[in-house]
Amino acid sequence: MSSSVIQTFELKKYYSGQTKALDGVDLDVRAGEFIAVMGASGSGKSTLLHLIAGLTRPTSGRILVEGLDPASMSDGALTRFRRRRIGLVFQSFNLIPHLTAQENILIPMLAEGKKRKEAAARAEELAEALGIRQQLGQHPDTLSGGEQQRVTLARTLSLNPAILLADEPTGNLDSVSSQHICEILDRLCRNAGRTILLVTHEPAVAVWSQRLLILKDGKLIADMPTSQFSDAHHLAAAYQETVEQNRAAAGEAEE
16 A cells, blocks of 8 residues: 555635635545645635645645645745655746756756756756657747646656645646646656655546545645546536535535
C-alpha cells in the first residue's frame, strides 16, 4: 500500500474574517495518485492547491505534505521545499518573454546550483519527452498555447518533483492541446509515479484522473473513483447529480 503524501485535517481558510473559501476539508492523497478537483467558481479549488503548496496559510486546521507542515516552515525553508518537492502548473504559463524556451526551463535548475551543461542536458531530455525539442531556441511569443504549456511543464519537472499541483492547466488551450497535456500528465502518473492533484472545470480533463473530488462552498461533498465513468459525459452527469443532491439536502436541513 502506498503511503500518504498529502493530508489535510479540518482545513479552513477564511478571508476578511467571514468569507469561507475552505470550510473543514479532510483529504488523503496517496503516492502516485492522479486526482482531479472539480467545483463551481468560488468553491475553494484553487485555495486548496495554494494552501497545500504553502502559497497561503490556513485559518485553522493542518496540512502535511510528505509528513511536513508547510505552515510551520520559515519562508526560506518553504521556498526550498516547494522548489525541490512540489511542481506548480497554472492556467497562465508564467514564462519569461525575453528568454528562450530552453532558458525558461533552466531557471529552477540554475537556482539550485546545477552546472549549466548538466541543466541544458536535462532540459533537452525533457523537451524530447514532451515533444518540444525543436522549439527550445524559440521565445514564448512564437509558440502555440500548447507548446508554451509544455515548456512550463518541462520547467516544472526539471528538478524531478514528486508532487504536481496543477490549477486549470488546460484552461487556455484548445481541445487538441488539452488532450496532449492530459496524455502527458497521465504518463507522468502511470510511468513516473508522480502524484498529481489537478483543478479543472472540464469533465474531459477530469476523466483522465483516478479519483474525482467535488468541492462546493468550501466543503468536500464527494470523493469517487473515476473508473466508474465510461466517458467524460458520464462523469459530467454524475458531477451535476452530486451537486444537485447536495443542494437539495442543504435545503432540507435549513427547513
